[in-house]
Amino acid sequence: MARNMRPSASLARYHRAGREAGYAEGLAAGYHLGRCEAVNRQISGLPERRxxxxxxxxxxxxxxxxxxxxxxxxxxxxxxxxxxxxxxxxxxxxxxxxxxxxxxxxxxxxxxxxxxxxxxxxxxxxxxxxxxxxxxxxxxxxxxxxxxxxxxxxxxxxxxxxxxxxxxxxxxxxxxxxxxxxxLAADTAMFRPRRVEPGLRRDVSFIGSGYWNRVRAIDAVSPYLAAKRVRFVGQWWNRLRSYKRFARDIELNRWLLPQDTAAAYNGSKIVLNIHRAHDDASYNNNRLLIPAVSPNPRTFEIAACGAFQLTDVREDIVRFYVPGEEIVTYQSPEDMVAKIEYYLTHESERREIAIRALRKTLEQHTxxxxxxxxxxxxxxx
CATH class of the missing domain: 3.40.50.11930 (Rossmann fold)
Incomplete structure (x- = not known):
C-alpha cells in the first residue's frame, strides 16, 4: 500500500510547488502592475501648452x-x-x-x-x-x-x-x-501596463519579422533559449536553423494587433528588441546603404508597457533612455545570454529598470x- 501511495504523495508535492510558484509570480506581477499604475497617475504624458x-x-x-x-x-x-x-x-x-x-x-x-x-x-x-x-x-x-x-x-x-x-x-x-x-513614440492608449492571463507569460519574447540579422541572433543563442519559456511572433521565423526546436513557440506569419502586442510585452519578463539591419536583402529600398542609428518605435512601445527591454545597440538610443538604468543593451550573443540570465534571476533589478523606462516614456515619448x-x-x- 505504501508503494501505491508514493506516486500520489509525489504528485501532491509537485502540485503544491506549482501553486506556490504561481502565487509568487502572480504576487510579484500584481505588485509591479500597481507601481506602474501609480506612475501612470502621476504623469499625464501631455505637453504644457496648446x-x-x-x-x-x-x-x-x-x-x-x-x-x-x-x-x-x-x-x-x-x-x-x-x-x-x-x-x-x-x-x-x-x-x-x-x-x-x-x-x-x-x-x-x-x-x-x-x-x-x-x-x-x-x-x-x-x-x-x-x-x-x-x-x-x-x-x-x-x-x-x-x-x-x-x-x-x-x-x-x-x-x-x-x-x-x-x-x-x-x-x-x-x-x-x-x-x-x-x-515615432508610444501610443499609451494601446501600449500600457496591463494584467495578462497566465498562459501569456514567458521568460523571453520577440514580436516582429524574422529579418536575417534577427534570425542569426536567435540561432546563435538557441541552445540557451531552448530551456526557457519563449515566444516569437511574425513572418520569416521558419528561416531559423533551429526552427524545429522552437516551432511550438513560434506563431509564424501572424500579425498582432497593438493590444495583443502590448499583452505579449506585459506577459514577458524580458522583451528582446533586435533592430532591423539597414542592409537586409529581404525587403529593402536603401540603395545607398544609409546606416541606421536611431531606435525603432518598438523601443518606446515596450517601455510604455512597463516591460523590461533588452536591445541591441543603436548609437542614438542614449538620447532617449539611459543604458543600464532605463534600458539594457547587449553587444554579442554571449552578452545577450549573460544579461538574460542575470535579469531573469534578479527580478527586483529587472522591474526597477522597467519602471524607470515607463516613467521616462510617459514624460518624454508619447x-x-x-x-x-x-x-x-x-x-x-
Whole structure:
C-alpha cells in the first residue's frame, strides 16, 4: 500500500510547488502592475501648452501596421491644438472615386497639413496645396529602409520629419529645405501596463519579422533559449536553423494587433528588441546603404508597457533612455545570454529598470509630446 501511495504523495508535492510558484509570480506581477499604475497617475504624458492652430492630418492610406500609428497621431493632436480634421486617405483602387484632398484643404483652410509616410499619396495634389499657400509636412516612418522611394517624395513637402537621424543630412543634400529628426513614440492608449492571463507569460519574447540579422541572433543563442519559456511572433521565423526546436513557440506569419502586442510585452519578463539591419536583402529600398542609428518605435512601445527591454545597440538610443538604468543593451550573443540570465534571476533589478523606462516614456515619448516638437518646429513657441 505504501508503494501505491508514493506516486500520489509525489504528485501532491509537485502540485503544491506549482501553486506556490504561481502565487509568487502572480504576487510579484500584481505588485509591479500597481507601481506602474501609480506612475501612470502621476504623469499625464501631455505637453504644457496648446497651439492655437488648425491641423489637417492626412492618414497614410495603408493598413497594418500604419493604421495604429495613424490613429495614435490623430488622438495625439486633439489635446494640443485648437482644431483637428482627419482626412482618411485611401490608396486609389478600381471602384473608388479619386479623393479630392485639394478641395478639402481649400474648404477647411488648415494652418498645416501633416501626412504620414507619403508613399501612397497623390503628390500632384500636395503640389497644388503648396501652390495655394498652405504649409505641408510629411512624417517618414520607414527610414532608412525606403530612402530610394522617399527621396522622390520628400521634395514635395515644406517640412520633412524623419525617424532616422542619419537621414536628416541625406534629405538636405537632395534639396529639402526643412528637415528635422522626429522619431515615432508610444501610443499609451494601446501600449500600457496591463494584467495578462497566465498562459501569456514567458521568460523571453520577440514580436516582429524574422529579418536575417534577427534570425542569426536567435540561432546563435538557441541552445540557451531552448530551456526557457519563449515566444516569437511574425513572418520569416521558419528561416531559423533551429526552427524545429522552437516551432511550438513560434506563431509564424501572424500579425498582432497593438493590444495583443502590448499583452505579449506585459506577459514577458524580458522583451528582446533586435533592430532591423539597414542592409537586409529581404525587403529593402536603401540603395545607398544609409546606416541606421536611431531606435525603432518598438523601443518606446515596450517601455510604455512597463516591460523590461533588452536591445541591441543603436548609437542614438542614449538620447532617449539611459543604458543600464532605463534600458539594457547587449553587444554579442554571449552578452545577450549573460544579461538574460542575470535579469531573469534578479527580478527586483529587472522591474526597477522597467519602471524607470515607463516613467521616462510617459514624460518624454508619447505622441502628444512628439507632435508638440513638430508644431514647435513649424510654428515656434
Amino acid at each position: 497651439w492655437d492652430v488648425k491641423i489637417m492630418y492626412v492618414t497614410s492610406g495603408k493598413w497594418y501596421p500604419y493604421k495604429p500609428i495613424d490613429d495614435a497621431i490623430a488622438r495625439g493632436l486633439l489635446p494640443i491644438v485648437r482644431e483637428v480634421s482627419c482626412f482618411r486617405w485611401r490608396i486609389p483602387t478600381r471602384g473608388y472615386p479619386k479623393q479630392d484632398l485639394v478641395g478639402a484643404v481649400l474648404r477647411e483652410r488648415p494652418d498645416l497639413v501633416i501626412c504620414l509616410d507619403g508613399i501612397a499619396m497623390d503628390l500632384k495634389q500636395i503640389d497644388r496645396i503648396r501652390s495655394a499657400g498652405f504649409r505641408t509636412a510629411v512624417w517618414l516612418t520607414d527610414d532608412p529602409y525606403f530612402t530610394d522611394v522617399t527621396s522622390k517624395i520628400a521634395l514635395h513637402f515644406d517640412y520633412v520629419f524623419t525617424l532616422e537621424l542619419n537621414c536628416v543630412e541625406f534629405y538636405k543634400q537632395i534639396g529639402c529645405p526643412q528637415v528635422h529628426y522626429l522619431p 505622441y502628444p509630446k512628439r507632435l508638440a516638437e513638430l508644431l514647435r518646429t513649424v510654428f515656434g513657441d
